[in-house]
Amino acid sequence: MKLKLNVYPMIPDMDEKLAEIIQKAVDNRAKIVEIAYGEAADNVKKRILNFLRKKDICKLYSRLEKTDKGWGRIYVHFRWED
Numbered sequence: 001m002k003l004k005l006n007v008y009p010m011i012p013d014m015d016e017k018l019a020e021i022i023q024k025a026v027d028n029r030a031k032i033v034e035i036a037y038g039e040a041a042d043n044v045k046k047r048i049l050n051f052l053r054k055k056d057i058c059k060l061y062s063r064l065e066k067t068d069k070g071w072g073r074i075y076v077h078f079r080w081e082d
Contacts, residue, residue, distance in 0.1 A: 001030040007048070008038030018051050025078060026060055033061075033076040048074055 005021045007014050018035070025033045037044050045066075051057065052064060052074070062079040 001028055002032045002034065003028075003030050004034045004036065006036045006038070007044065008036060014044075014047065015051055018048065019057075022057060022060060022076070025076070029078070029080050031078055031080075033078075035074045035076065037072045037074070039072070045072060045074070052076065 063077045065075040
C-alpha cells in the first residue's frame with residue numbers, strides 16, 4: 001500500500017497532516033508514504049524533514065528517500081515484520 005500527501009502549496013496545518021498520514025501508514029501497515037512538496041521553498045522541505053526526524057516519529061519508519069529534481073518529493077519507507 002502506498003499513501004500520498006501533497007503539501008504544495010504550503011498548508012498551514014502541515015504538521016497535523018504529516019502526523020495523520022504517518023499514523024494512517026502505521027495503522028494500515030503501508031510500505032511507503034510519498035510526501036510531495038513540489039516547487040515550494042527550501043524551508044518547506046526543511047520543515048517536513050524536521051518533523052520526520054523527531055524521535056517519536058523516527059522510530060516508526062525504516063528510511064527516508066529524498067528527490068530534488070523537478071517536483072520535490074520525500075518518500076518514507078516502512079519495514080514491517082510479519
